[in-house]
Amino acid sequence: MGDEVLSINDLHVSVEGNEIIKGISLTISVGEIHAIMGRNGAGKSTLANVVMGHPSYEITSGTISFRGTPLEEMEVFERARAGMFLSFQYPSSIPGVQVGTFLRKSVSAVRGENAPSARDFRKELKGHMESLDMDRSFLSRYVNDGFSGGEKKRLEILQMLLLNPCLALLDETDSGLDIDALRVVADGINSIAPEAGCLLITHYQRLLEHVKPDFVHVMIDGKIVKTGGAELAGDLEAKGYDWLEA
Amino acid sequence: MSGDSARDAVGDYRYGFHDPENATIRFDKGLSEQVVRDISELKNEPQWMTDIRVKAYRRFMEMPMPSWGNCDMLNQIDFEAVTYFLRSSEGTEKNWDEVPEDIKNTFDRLGIPEAEQKWLGGVTAQYESEAVYHSIREDLEEQGVLFLDMDSGLKEYPDIVKKYFGTVVPASDNKFSALNTAVWSGGSFIYIPKGVHVEMPVQAYFRINAKNMGQFERTLIIADEGSSIHYVEGCTAPTYSTESLHSAVVELIAMDGAKIRYSTVQNWSANVYNLVTKRGIAHSNATIEWVDGNIGSKLTMKYPAVILKGEGAHAEVISVAYAGKGQHQDAGAKVHHLAPNTTSNILSKSISKNGGRSSYRGMLQVTPKAHGCRSKVVCDALMLDADSQSDTYPTMEVGNSSADLEHEASVSKVSNDQLFYLMSRGHSEEEAMGMIVNGFFEPFTRELPMEYAVELNRLLELEMEGAIG
Numbered sequence: 001m002g003d004e005v006l007s008i009n010d011l012h013v014s015v016e017g018n019e020i021i022k023g024i025s026l027t028i029s030v031g032e033i034h035a036i037m038g039r040n041g042a043g044k045s046t047l048a049n050v051v052m053g054h055p056s057y058e059i060t061s062g063t064i065s066f067r068g069t070p071l072e073e074m075e076v077f078e079r080a081r082a083g084m085f086l087s088f089q090y091p092s093s094i095p096g097v098q099v100g101t102f103l104r105k106s107v108s109a110v111r112g113e114n115a116p117s118a119r120d121f122r123k124e125l126k127g128h129m130e131s132l133d134m135d136r137s138f139l140s141r142y143v144n145d146g147f148s149g150g151e152k153k154r155l156e157i158l159q160m161l162l163l164n165p166c167l168a169l170l171d172e173t174d175s176g177l178d179i180d181a182l183r184v185v186a187d188g189i190n191s192i193a194p195e196a197g198c199l200l201i202t203h204y205q206r207l208l209e210h211v212k213p214d215f216v217h218v219m220i221d222g223k224i225v226k227t228g229g230a231e232l233a234g235d236l237e238a239k240g241y242d243w244l245e246a
Numbered sequence: 247m248s249g250d251s252a253r254d255a256v257g258d259y260r261y262g263f264h265d266p267e268n269a270t271i272r273f274d275k276g277l278s279e280q281v282v283r284d285i286s287e288l289k290n291e292p293q294w295m296t297d298i299r300v301k302a303y304r305r306f307m308e309m310p311m312p313s314w315g316n317c318d319m320l321n322q323i324d325f326e327a328v329t330y331f332l333r334s335s336e337g338t339e340k341n342w343d344e345v346p347e348d349i350k351n352t353f354d355r356l357g358i359p360e361a362e363q364k365w366l367g368g369v370t371a372q373y374e375s376e377a378v379y380h381s382i383r384e385d386l387e388e389q390g391v392l393f394l395d396m397d398s399g400l401k402e403y404p405d406i407v408k409k410y411f412g413t414v415v416p417a418s419d420n421k422f423s424a425l426n427t428a429v430w431s432g433g434s435f436i437y438i439p440k441g442v443h444v445e446m447p448v449q450a451y452f453r454i455n456a457k458n459m460g461q462f463e464r465t466l467i468i469a470d471e472g473s474s475i476h477y478v479e480g481c482t483a484p485t486y487s488t489e490s491l492h493s494a495v496v497e498l499i500a501m502d503g504a505k506i507r508y509s510t511v512q513n514w515s516a517n518v519y520n521l522v523t524k525r526g527i528a529h530s531n532a533t534i535e536w537v538d539g540n541i542g543s544k545l546t547m548k549y550p551a552v553i554l555k556g557e558g559a560h561a562e563v564i565s566v567a568y569a570g571k572g573q574h575q576d577a578g579a580k581v582h583h584l585a586p587n588t589t590s591n592i593l594s595k596s597i598s599k600n601g602g603r604s605s606y607r608g609m610l611q612v613t614p615k616a617h618g619c620r621s622k623v624v625c626d627a628l629m630l631d632a633d634s635q636s637d638t639y640p641t642m643e644v645g646n647s648s649a650d651l652e653h654e655a656s657v658s659k660v661s662n663d664q665l666f667y668l669m670s671r672g673h674s675e676e677e678a679m680g681m682i683v684n685g686f687f688e689p690f691t692r693e694l695p696m697e698y699a700v701e702l703n704r705l706l707e708l709e710m711e712g713a714i715g
Contacts, residue, residue, distance in 0.1 A: 052670050055662060076669040077677075085670075092667040096685025102671075105681070109672030142685070159671065 003030040004068070005083075005167045005197040006051065011062035013043075013050050019060070020046045022222035028197035030166065033189075035200045035208060037236055038219035044201045045089055047219075048169040051199075052086040053079055066167065081110050085165035087156040089172040093144040099155065100139035103162060110163045128161045131191075132184050149176035157188040168198045174207035186210030205237040218244055261482035262515055263355070265348050267456050269374075271333040275458065276326045279303055282428050285331050289397055289431075292404060302417035302427035309421040312547075315607075316574045319545040323519060328460040328491050330429045332374040338395055345371075345379050352453060353379070367446035368393045372463060373453050375431040386444060392437040393448055396464050399435025406437060410466055414497035414525050414553075422521045426462045426495040433463030433494065438473040438504075447476040447509075447695055452492075454482075454518070460491040467497070469504035469532075476507040478695060481514055482542070489544065490518045498526030500534050502556065507535040511698055513705065514542040516573060522548045530556030530585075537693045538565040540575050541705060549607060551580035554588035554616075561590040566690040569602030569634070570709060578607040578639075583619040583649070592623040595690060597683060598634030599709070606638040614645035625655040628686050630679070680707040 006028040013021035020043045028034055036044050050057045051064060053076040064071040066084060074082065094102065103125065108115040116124055129136065132154050144152050153173055160168055173185055189198060189211050200207065208216075208230065216232040217224045218241070225244050226232065271288070273281060282303045286296040311320050339345045345353075353371050368382035370393070377395030386393070392403065400407045417427035434450050454461050469475055481492070492514060500506045506526065514520055520543040526534040536550035552561035567575035581590040596604035606625045627636035638655055660682050668678035684691070684703045691699045 052666075054666050075674075076666065077672050077674050080670050080672040088667065088670075090663075092661070092664045094664060094668065094682060094685050096688030097681055102681070106671040106673070109677070163671070 004028070005030055005066065006199070007065045008051075009063045011047075011050070011064060012060045013046060014058045014060050015046070015056060020057075020222055021050070023062070024219075024222075024224055026217070026224070028167065028199060030197055031194055032215065033193055033198045033200065033211060033213045034215045034217065035202060035213040035233065036217045036219050036224075037203060037233065039203060039241055042219045043222040044203075044219055045171050048086060048171040048199065048201055051169055052076065052084065077109070080163075081112065083166035085160050085163055085168045087153075087160055087168065087170040087173045089175070091144045091152050091156055093142065093147070095142050095145050097143050098139065099141055099143055102143050103139075103159065106159065107162050124162065128158055132158055132161075132188060133180075134158065150178065150181045153177055153185060154181065157185050160192065161188055164192065164195075166196045168192060168196055169201070170198065171201045172203075173200070174202055174204060182206060183210060205233045208233045220245060261513065264455055265352050267334075268346070268348055269332050269334055269456070270336060271331070272456075273329060273331040275329050277303075277328070277330055277429070281330055285429055285431065288331070289400075291400065294408060295400065298412065298417070299428050299430075302424045303429075305418050306421060306424035306428055309418075309424055311421060315547050315576050316545055319519075319574060320547075323489070323491065327458055327488075329456065329458055330460050330462070331431060332456055332459060333376055334373050334455075335376070335378040338377045338380050338398065340379075340381055342379060342381075349373050349378050352455065353451065366449050367444055368448040370395055370434055370450045371453070372432045372450065372461075374456055374459060374461065377432055382448070383446070389442050390439040391442060391444060392435065394435045396433040396435045396466065397431065399466070403435070403437070406468070407435065407466065410468060410497065410499060412497075414499065414527050415495050415523050419523060422493045423495050423523045426464060426493050426523070429460070430462045430464035430495070432461075433465040433496075434467070434477070435465070436467040436475065436477065438469045438475050440470045441472045442470075443473065444475040447478045450477070450479045452479065452481040454490050454492065454514075458488055458490060460493070462492075463494045465494065465496040466499075467506055467508070468499045469501060469506050471501045472503040473501075474505040476509065476695075478509045478698065480510075480698070481512050488517065492518055492520045492522070492543075494522045494524075496522070496524040498524075498534055500526060500528045500532035500559075502530045503532060504529075505533040505535075507537065508550075509537040509694055509698070511539045511694070511702060512542060512546070516542060516544050516570075518543045520546040520548065522546075524548065525551040525553065525580075527553045527555050528559035528561060531558040532556060533560045533562070535562040536565070536579070537690065538563070538577070539690060539694075539702065540565070540567045540577050541702070541709075542573075543575075544572065545574045545576070547576045549578045549580050549609070551582070551609075552590065553582045553584060554590065555584050557585045557587055559585060559588045561588075563590075563592045563594075564690050564693055565594050566687050567594075567596040567604045568706065568709065569596065569598045569604040571600040571602060574603045574605070576605040576607060578605075578609075580609040581611070581621065583610075583612040583616040583621070586616055587618045588616060589619065590621045592621070593689060594623075594625045595628070595687060596626075596636060597628045597630065597686065598636050599630040601633040601635075603635040603637075605636070606640070608638075608640045609643075610641070610651070611643045612645055612649045612651075617646060617648045619648070620650045622652040623654070626686070627657045628683070629657065629659050630683075676710050677707075680710040683710060
């Protein structure tokens with residue numbers, strides 16, 4: 001496979017003095033789907049947020065590089081423009097900003113000179129919205145304002161498809177979805193996967209029935225304790241996490 | 247103060263340019279009864295108007311400064327340092343080409359003639375004390391719509407002016423309405439006949455160019471039974487290190503079933519005192535809407551008011567205020583429910599940044615006889631940093647128990663999570679802040695004609711530039 005998009009080396013991360021991530025190393029290449037599984041509080045979401053650059057987290061040691069560039073040299077928006085995408089577990093609402101406007105502005109910010117013309121953008125948008133089974137009335141609503149859990153997740157996936165990232169971090173994108181929505185979201189992930197590296201953060205196996213990971217990592221207390229193939233997710237479903245704890 | 251420090255004081259203001267001053271008549275600074283009489287004489291006014299002015303001048307001299315609002319800033323006003331009348335053009339032109347070149351340049355830079363061609367039913371442009379350009383679409387004129395600058399209105403329709411002038415905002419209402427009544431010049435005079443709907447907005451543009459100038463326009467709009475109009479005004483001034491005073495009076499009269507919408511985007515430079523009295527009377531089933539945006543000025547004190555005089559009348563006041571460094575926006579709304587089954591909505595949104603201060607000051611009155619009234623007041627404040635200030639002063643006087651009143655107020659901050667979310671979509675911190683701010687003002691912006699909405703959004707995005715650090 002080769003093309004590394006994300007390389008994490010012995011990463012330690014703290015929030016307000018508490019160490020949450022305690023030495024993680026992980027490499028993701030184009031075309032690979034990695035799943036990180038673990039209980040609530042294991043540090044999975046922290047990992048995704050740190051890679052995207054959330055200001056509340058402090059990297060105390062270790063390095064992260066994105067397409068060969070050390071991340072500390074890149075602002076959050078520069079990471080996005082270079083092709084990194086985070087699907088949020090809890091996306092913020094932006095009252096007064098219409099989804100349509102927001103999507104158009106984001107596409108032109110991220111894709112820059114390669115952004116589609118207004119006409120091509122509308123076409124692209126229409127296609128993705130149909131595939132995600134989203135009604136056009138979404139476009140005139142305010143970003144995530146009063147959205148149900150499922151609507152928020154669909155909007156995240158719609159953004160992912162439009163921004164066409166080379167690294168997609170999906171933080172609990174499957175939680176709170178009914179089976180139809182789960183399938184729609186999985187289709188979205190599968191459609192970008194061949195051209196991107198994907199990191200799925202989840203504590204259910206459900207999503208992995210629709211998106212087949214190349215690697216499954218189990219995270220307990222800020223560390224990756226076991227790495228395996230897709231079959232590991234099945235083992236976790238059957239046996240839980242206790243057998244992996246020291 | 248050097249040019250640079252003047253710019254520091256007022257920030258980055260794109261209308262801050264000034265053009266050479268070519269006054270044909272300029273009064274000496276300062277105010278006296280003689281100045282008031284001279285203005286009236288120069289304009290060849292009827293004796294009754296001279297009398298109104300002189301009486302108002304005496305009231306102004308007697309009345310104390312308001313003891314509320316930003317008293318420190320108010321008391322810095324030096325009335326003797328103000329120029330009360332300045333004429334820049336010999337007349338009001340109907341043909342744009344005949345407007346004096348330098349003035350024309352100013353308005354060209356502000357995009358006025360372009361807007362007129364595209365989307366306006368009529369336009370008046372006031373430069374210093376008087377209108378320099380005026381036009382109205384022929385079809386409106388044929389329907390009997392009167393749209394003139396106020397000085398011409400007084401000359402051509404003295405009976406209408408005499409009947410209504412000062413009936414909504416009397417000279418004695420407050421110190422600044424007294425001052426305006428004494429020295430008023432320019433403004434708009436509009437009459438819409440019964441049943442006529444003016445579909446395209448008419449616009450007035452106010453520009454102060456000279457230093458230490460006082461602009462005291464006076465606007466009177468009368469919408470006869472069942473008619474409607476949308477009036478839009480914009481204001482800018484150059485950036486000087488010394489202060490200018492803008493003190494307008496606006497009177498609206500909506501007869502039975504009429505509708506007046508009055509939209510303002512006030513973007514004075516940060517050296518202008520903006521002390522304005524705006525009030526309308528709504529008769530039975532009439533609607534008055536104030537859509538009021540305050541972005542510029544040093545100190546604004548303005549509380550658009552509606553007197554709901556006839557049964558079933560409705561008031562709508564939507565206002566936004568942006569207070570940046572050194573600015574105080576003291577704005578709000580007043581609604582007086584005098585008749586039964588009258589309704590009102592007040593929405594006020596304010597943003598404070600870089601130590602700016604915004605205040606909401608509201609008055610809601612329901613008289614004992616006004617049964618079955620409904621009113622909703624919503625005030626939202628957004629603070630962009632910890633140095634800034636926001637306060638609210640709501641007053642309610644409710645004289646009967648049948649009123650259905652709602653009041654909501656909120657103060658919020660831009661959250662790190664919102665910024666992070668937007669930045670993760672490729673927007674810089676400044677762009678993200680601009681989007682949040684525009685979104686916050688959206689309930690106001692969507693009420694503006696599109697050209698104004700686009701301009702306002704752009705303006706706010708510029709305000710966010712260099713704001714973060």
